[in-house]
Each structure stands twice: as structure tokens, then as C-alpha cells.
């Protein structure tokens with residue numbers, strides 16, 4: 139079905155970046171797709187099941203002159219960096235059982251059936267023979283990032299970077315840097331997400347009453363603390379970053395009776411005695427705290443028996459950096475064109491998040507089970523979980539934020555627990 143007009147093969151182009159003598163074939167297949175492909179990089183028919191398979195999932199046995207796909211045999215994974223990849227499949231021949239590499243690696247080592255003359259290609263294509271490996275350029279992207287970068291080039295919004303170590307970064311200093319741009323956003327109760335989705339649920343679950351003693355852990359610029367104080371709650375707010383300076387400034391002007399303390403959430407017991415609070419709230423901060431285990435332990439310590447602890451976090455499964463979103467076509471403002479991609483739910487490496495405005499914040503993503511198991515360990519019994527969903531009303535009022543977005547998956551997770559020490 140060759141059609142007219144030259145379109146370069148997606149794989150040929152990528153391989154050419156590594157080995158400049160790699161010829162670029164015309165793509166006759168998937169021409170309408172994101173990745174048009176040439177005859178060489180198209181599909182091969184498995185001699186066992188008769189199905190056409192992508193070239194990277196099928197091997198050639200030059201002894202039996204047979205193709206075997208990985209649906210017809212148990213493949214092995216071989217770790218090796220070549221071309222744009224860091225592994226390949228070894229697929230046993232369904233006749234003799236000998237392991238042969240899938241055709242992507244076979245081509246790289248020069249044993250592809252087109253290269254060794256076992257099969258004559260049905261289309262007129264240029265066949266490459268590998269030059270010595272030290273003439274090849276190093277990979278531009280390791281394979282694990284490569285496919286992702288290709289997709290994300292379609293248009294993503296938030297940039298982030300996973301860190302292999304915290305060398306040169308600490309959570310406090312990143313928040314100190316952000317503070318001047320961050321704090322003013324909360325002067326009137328926060329952005330769309332805080333105002334309409336997070337805080338209404340946090341306050342509902344907290345069920346605060348007048349004269350209760352509530353500790354606001356990682357209170358930031360004091361948005362939650364001020365709200366609670368205005369309802370007659372005795373609030374203490376702690377935060378390690380410069381954000382608390384904005385809270386203190388405002389308290390000096392408004393005098394709501396809030397006590398602020400510059401303190402690391404991991405060291406609560408150094409300032410507060412055991413069981414000194416009726417309730418503890420930690421709004422949108424646990425995912426920014428490196429040692430969440432000691433923070434939860436210390437929260438349990440300063441909380442009274444039967445006291446309530448409520449926290450909200452970015453959703454561990456559906457929010458950045460576990461998940462990223464992009465728009466196809468890029469820049470489209472219709473929300474059905476906004477797609478989410480789950481990257482690695484289990485990746486707990488610290489992450490530098492770039493929300494724009496020259497501000498980077500440090501996050502410590504972790505699975506939901508990590509949080510819940512830590513609560514269990516510290517006698518904090520789960521009472522309710524909330525994953526706020528945009529109401530019809532909200533969809534009407536903020537269609538761009540809510541329609542086919544906040545009404546189809548949660549960005550945030552809010553958890554309510556009660557302290558019940560086992561006797």
C-alpha cells in the first residue's frame with residue numbers, strides 16, 4: 139500500500155542521531171500517525187502464530203529460517219545499551235529453542251535477516267550495516283526517558299526533575315525562595331484549588347469547635363490558621379520556611395491571637411508537650427516534608443487521645459510528579475484535549491517542581507500506602523478519606539478548571555484520623 143510523497147521513518151531518524159551513517163528510509167506505514175515507519179521498522183509475521191508483530195517484539199532464527207514472536211515464547215530481558223535503548227528481548231526460536239535477539243538488537247549487531255541475506259526485503263529500502271561501536275554517539279536520552287520525552291514534546295505544562303540525591307537542595311531553602319511569590323496568592327483564601335476543593339473538605343473533616351486547641355503543622359503564610367482563629371479556635375502555627383514571616387507580619391496587624399513558631403515539622407516534640415492539642419491539621423504540606431515518618435510520629439505525640447488529625451496532600455496517584463499532563467494538539471484549550479500520563483507511582487526520589495515564575499519547590503512523592511501505614515504505626519485510626527470532585531456548580535462556574543478535569547479524577551487526597559492508642 140505504498141503511497142506517494144516522502145515522509146522519513148521515525149526509527150531511522152532516531153537511529154541516525156546515534157550513528158550518523160544510518161540511512162533514513164521513506165515511511166510507507168503509519169504515515170498518518172505520530173511515528174511513521176519504513177518497511178524495515180514495520181512488522182514481521184511470526185512463523186508460529188502467523189500474526190504480524192512490531193519488529194522489536196520478534197526474533198529471527200537463521201538456522202531454522204523462522205520468526206518467533208514474544209507472544210509465542212517466553213522472552214528474556216537482556217540489559218545492554220544500544221542505539222536509543224537500554225535493553226532488548228531475547229526470544230527463543232519456537233523450533234530449535236535457541237535464543238535470538240529481537241530485530242531491533244539484531245539490526246544493531248548486524249544479524250537482521252535483511253542484513254545477512256536470509257530474506258530479501260519486498261520493498262526497496264536502504265539497509266545499514268553497523269560501524270564499530272566506538273564511532274557511535276552516546277545516547278541522547280536513556281530509553282526510560284526517551285519515549286516519555288517524545289510524548290511530552292506534544293505539550294506539557296509543569297516541568298519537574300527527579301533528583302538522585304538532595305545534594306545542593308534542601309526543602310527549607312526552596313520554600314524560602316518561593317515565599318515572596320507564593321504568599322500573596324493566599325492573601326484572600328488561596329487559589330481555585332484551595333478555595334473550592336481542598337479547604338472546604340479540610341474544614342468539614344476537622345469539625346473544629348470554639349476554644350479548641352489546634353496545631354497547624356507547616357502553616358505556611360497562615361491561610362488556614364487565620365480562618366480557624368476567626369472561628370474562635372486557639373491556633374498554633376509552625377513552619378520552617380520564610381513563609382511564616384508573612385503569617386507573623388499579618389498577625390501583628392490583625393491580632394487574631396495566633397501563636398506562630400518557626401519550627402521544623404519533624405521536631406514538634408522539642409517545643410510541645412505530649413497530648414497538648416485537641417486537633418492537628420497539616421494542609422498541603424506532607425508531600426513537601428522529607429521525613430514524613432517522624433512528622434507523623436510527632437503529630438501523634440502532641441495530639442490528645444481521641445484527638446483528630448486531618449491532612450491534605452497532592453494526590454499520590456494522579457498529580458505531579460507521579461502524573462503529568464499534556465495537550466494534544468499542543469495549546470488546545472478544550473479539556474478533552476488534556477491528557478494525563480502516569481509516569482512512576484513508586485518513584486520516591488525527591489523532585490524539583492517548576493510551576494513557572496522562576497520558582498522551584500522540592501517535593502517528596504510517595505505511594506498512598508506509605509502514608510496510611512505510617513498512620514497505623516502511630517495509632518492514628520482512619521475515619522474518612524476524601525478525594526474532592528468538582529461539583530456541577532463548580533463546573534458551571536469554572537469550566538476551564540473543572541470540566542473533564544477535576545470532575546473526572548482527583549488532584550488531592552484528604553485524610554481524617556483519630557488517635558486511639560491501643561491499650
Ligand SMILES: [Zn+2]
Pocket residue numbers: 147148149150163175176177178179
Ligand atoms: Zn526505518
Ligand SMILES: [Zn+2]
Pocket residue numbers: 184185186187188189206207208209210
Ligand atoms: Zn507468534
Ligand SMILES: [Zn+2]
Pocket residue numbers: 199200201202203204231232233234235236
Ligand atoms: Zn531455530
